[in-house]
Amino acid sequence: MAYDKLLTPDAGHACGASILRHFSQFAFGNEATKCWSRCEYKLRYPHPQTGIEQWPDLLVAIPSRENAELVAIMDDFALPSRRAGDKIANLKTYYDLARKEFRSAEVRVIVVTNTRDLARLKGSCGALDQGPPANDYRDWWRPLPLGTVDDQVNKALSDHAPDAAVARLCFLVTLIVDLKVVAWLLIACPHNSHQRRLGAQKHIANTMFNWLCSQWLFFEPSKPLL
Structure with missing residues (x-):
């Protein structure tokens, strides 16, 4: 996933901090102007049962990794999904391990999907709203359609020449x-x-x-x- 380049204001895409502001507003409800991000981020702690290293597609720490106040874990959920159960389990594990690694930060999983039909998406991954961590953190994940990313880019391009x-x-x-x-x-x-x-x-x-x-x-x- 190359979304981290769009989130970085000085990555040469000429959109400034617009993409980051749109993303942070979407994910956490407030705008950020700086962040640290890494594709294929290796979480500090392995899977608690299997001991296997966990590598979500993207981690975004706001304002920095060392002083993270907000942490977004991004991974994909494409429809139709033939392994929905495994993907749902992975997303829940990412959330738990990220909260363990970034204890003082608010953590949210951003599920990137190829559909704008959120009712259809939730029909396929309804288990995300059942059991932990949803029992304690109802807003622990949010869907991000690729079309919304396209809207963010278009808005940023209209703001920056x-x-x-x-x-x-x-x-x-x-x-x-x-x-x-x-x-x-x-x-x-x-x-x-x-x-x-x-x-x-x-x-x-x-x-x-x-x-x-x-x-x-x-x-x-x-x-x-x-």
Whole structure:
């Protein structure tokens, strides 16, 4: 997930702190202007039963990791879901472990989904509102449709005139780094490594996201994507 780049005001996307303000207002009800974020964040504590390390897609700490007051854990829930039970269990585990790691912060799980039909989403993941942690924290999670992310970006672009040259350079550098990582994952790692394939898939997705951003966000609308 490359959403962390949009949340970072100085990442070269020319949207300033608008995306972060929209996101923090959505997630916690107040606007932030600075944060710390990390894709594929390794939570400090492993799964309490299995001992397996836990890696949510994205962690956002506001205003910083060291002095976190608000912490958002982001992970996806796509519909239709064939493993809804496993995904729901993972989201609950992420929440519990994040609260354990960031004891003084308010923690919320943001569930990124491919539908705006929230009734349909809650029909598939209704167990999120049953049992712990919902018994004690009814508002422990919130759905974030991809369409809402698109709305946030469009609003940010209307607030900021993008510097196309700077933005283009930043994303080209990111693309080069991502492509090098993909090459390393595909060539240097063992041929039968599941982690190699998983890592390559994530970085390929990240690379495509960055390319689309460099084309869509920062080029004149009259220019074709290809």
